[in-house]
Amino acid sequence: MARQRLNSGNAAEKELPKAKLNKQSLQNIGKLLSYIKPYKAKFIGGLIFLVLSSLTGLAFPGFFGALIDAAQGKQRYAFMPANLTTIGEVAIAVLFVQAFVSYFRITWFVQVAEKSLADIRRDTYFKLITLPMNFFSNRRVGELNSRISADLSQIQDTLTTTIAEAIRQIIILVGGIILLMVVSIKLTFALLIVLPFLIATAIFFGKFIRKLSRQAQDKLADSNTIVEETLQGIANVKAFVNEAFEAARYDKNLRDVVNLAIKGSKYRGLFGAFIVFCLFGTIFGEIWYGSYLVSIHDNGFTFGKLTTFIVYAAFISAAMGSLPDLYANIQKAVGSSERVLEILAEEGEEVSIDAEENKVKKRIDGNISFNNVNFHYPSRPEIEVLKGVSFDAAAGQKIAIVGPSGSGKSTMASLILQFYHPQNGNITFDGKPADEFALTDIRNQVAIVPQDVLLFGGSILENIAYGKLGSNREEVIEAAKKANAHNFISNFPEGYDTLVGERGVKLSGGQRQRIAIARALLRNPSILILDEATSSLDSESERLVQEALEVLMKDRTSIIIAHRLSTIREADKIIVLDKGTITETGSHAELMHNETGLYRYLSQLQLEA
Ligand SMILES: Nc1ncnc2c1ncn2[C@@H]1O[C@H](COP(=O)(O)OP(=O)(O)OP(=O)(O)O)[C@@H](O)[C@H]1O
Numbered sequence: 103m104a105r106q107r108l109n110s111g112n113a114a115e116k117e118l119p120k121a122k123l124n125k126q127s128l129q130n131i132g133k134l135l136s137y138i139k140p141y142k143a144k145f146i147g148g149l150i151f152l153v154l155s156s157l158t159g160l161a162f163p164g165f166f167g168a169l170i171d172a173a174q175g176k177q178r179y180a181f182m183p184a185n186l187t188t189i190g191e192v193a194i195a196v197l198f199v200q201a202f203v204s205y206f207r208i209t210w211f212v213q214v215a216e217k218s219l220a221d222i223r224r225d226t227y228f229k230l231i232t233l234p235m236n237f238f239s240n241r242r243v244g245e246l247n248s249r250i251s252a253d254l255s256q257i258q259d260t261l262t263t264t265i266a267e268a269i270r271q272i273i274i275l276v277g278g279i280i281l282l283m284v285v286s287i288k289l290t291f292a293l294l295i296v297l298p299f300l301i302a303t304a305i306f307f308g309k310f311i312r313k314l315s316r317q318a319q320d321k322l323a324d325s326n327t328i329v330e331e332t333l334q335g336i337a338n339v340k341a342f343v344n345e346a347f348e349a350a351r352y353d354k355n356l357r358d359v360v361n362l363a364i365k366g367s368k369y370r371g372l373f374g375a376f377i378v379f380c381l382f383g384t385i386f387g388e389i390w391y392g393s394y395l396v397s398i399h400d401n402g403f404t405f406g407k408l409t410t411f412i413v414y415a416a417f418i419s420a421a422m423g424s425l426p427d428l429y430a431n432i433q434k435a436v437g438s439s440e441r442v443l444e445i446l447a448e449e450g451e452e453v454s455i456d457a458e459e460n461k462v463k464k465r466i467d468g469n470i471s472f473n474n475v476n477f478h479y480p481s482r483p484e485i486e487v488l489k490g491v492s493f494d495a496a497a498g499q500k501i502a503i504v505g506p507s508g509s510g511k512s513t514m515a516s517l518i519l520q521f522y523h524p525q526n527g528n529i530t531f532d533g534k535p536a537d538e539f540a541l542t543d544i545r546n547q548v549a550i551v552p553q554d555v556l557l558f559g560g561s562i563l564e565n566i567a568y569g570k571l572g573s574n575r576e577e578v579i580e581a582a583k584k585a586n587a588h589n590f591i592s593n594f595p596e597g598y599d600t601l602v603g604e605r606g607v608k609l610s611g612g613q614r615q616r617i618a619i620a621r622a623l624l625r626n627p628s629i630l631i632l633d634e635a636t637s638s639l640d641s642e643s644e645r646l647v648q649e650a651l652e653v654l655m656k657d658r659t660s661i662i663i664a665h666r667l668s669t670i671r672e673a674d675k676i677i678v679l680d681k682g683t684i685t686e687t688g689s690h691a692e693l694m695h696n697e698t699g700l701y702r703y704l705s706q707l708q709l710e711a
Pocket of ligand 1: 481509511512
């Protein structure tokens, strides 16, 4: 399977850049090879069997020669009588040994490669999900994902096939040349003078022709785009009477395709002629010269020896031909390992892969303070998002943050969740600076109900239980009831086992929010962050969501990022944020008294709307 991919190369692999092989890159490969260490016994076993199977493979041309000589009554090797039956028996025994070692070398190599690759994948994935948010804000997730999967499958191909194949071909090449010399020094020199030159030319030619046919394919794709565009915009083409223009455009493109294809065909023809003339010519020349040596009885040269020679020559030509491809694959794998190692070398957050170690060690009652917090996103140092922000929230209070879009409200939520850290000032929980708590302690005791609730592809039950892994069905149903979600969930034919996401039902915005509320309720956090949805729900869903939120906010500190000011009148404290600075703080009544204040202005705007 991997072999197939190795040579055909899927699109992603084709794009993978090759890396130069130097000391540094080999050290990097070495680091990645350390993943093989736990399976080293099998790997070494596989290597030994690989050498054995390659060497036994080299014995066969010898048998062929011995058989042909034996048929003519000549003994080819001192240790083997000129007897067809005996030679056949020995050959079958060697075949049996080869089949045996081949089985183990293949299965062992694949086992070692798959297991170590799973370890690399596991480590890379865990590293990725524990990398700080800043890493992701600088990269496009889709690109990252496809790059890593292409890199990892390149490494997989190399570990499962390329390395073994390269070793095998090198053994065949070196062993083959030595054995060729044993058979006939003269013929070997004749061959070695011509063969490398021929193979190098064939490879060069092949690459050139591939490039030409790629150009023709690209041109053809261009002309298909013209068809697609004109058909999609057919109304425009007709309305502007541009049929002739489009036809001419298409025609020009097609002519380019044909020209490129014709140019390619000439080189293809030349290539074919070259192969026929030179490669077959060489073989013919060798056989001719070999037959001549037989005819003059040169140094006991027999037809058996000639046969042996020809088969070895075929072996080493194939080995020489495959090495450049294998080398290119190793180069690509080096490039891939460098990129994977780059991710592995990034500094992750302090989250353990062992769920037990992430359990809460230090409880937080729910007091939060921002003390003179200054913050800019690491990716955009020139824009100060929060400027000297200070406020206190006592345990159990409801604090609303309001302000125009882009004023920094969600950024404050990200700082509470420790997604980022302030450059100046600090954030305290229960009076102690955030860095005195384990990162997991803070995140375990803060829950967020975001604007856009992301549900995973599983069932509703699993989606709610995500808030507290390991919770049982009763706990989930209890939370859903409190979140006003039980009724709509029970109305689905499959109830809590209904699959959400692509294959399941589509949930409305209000229903998704209530699932997120149930999730947060199950978590039972000391601090709750509500990023209020901007999209307006209809009044019935809004009532249901609002009721659920009231239940959720009870007895915990709630930070409400509010867009609709009507929902936060009861808040203990309203913080008005404008361009990263707190401009007003107080209760609804207090803020409404400030006639020139932003809060009163925004409230009035919303009332009028
Ligand atoms: N990951 C990020 N990297 C760089 N800049 C960011 C990032 N996220 C937000 N910003 C910038 O920080 C500023 C504050 O954004 P923030 O999302 O906190 O505003 P907001 O008050 O929550 O806005 P809204 O009400 O529209 O949600 C904006 O100028 C935004 O462009």
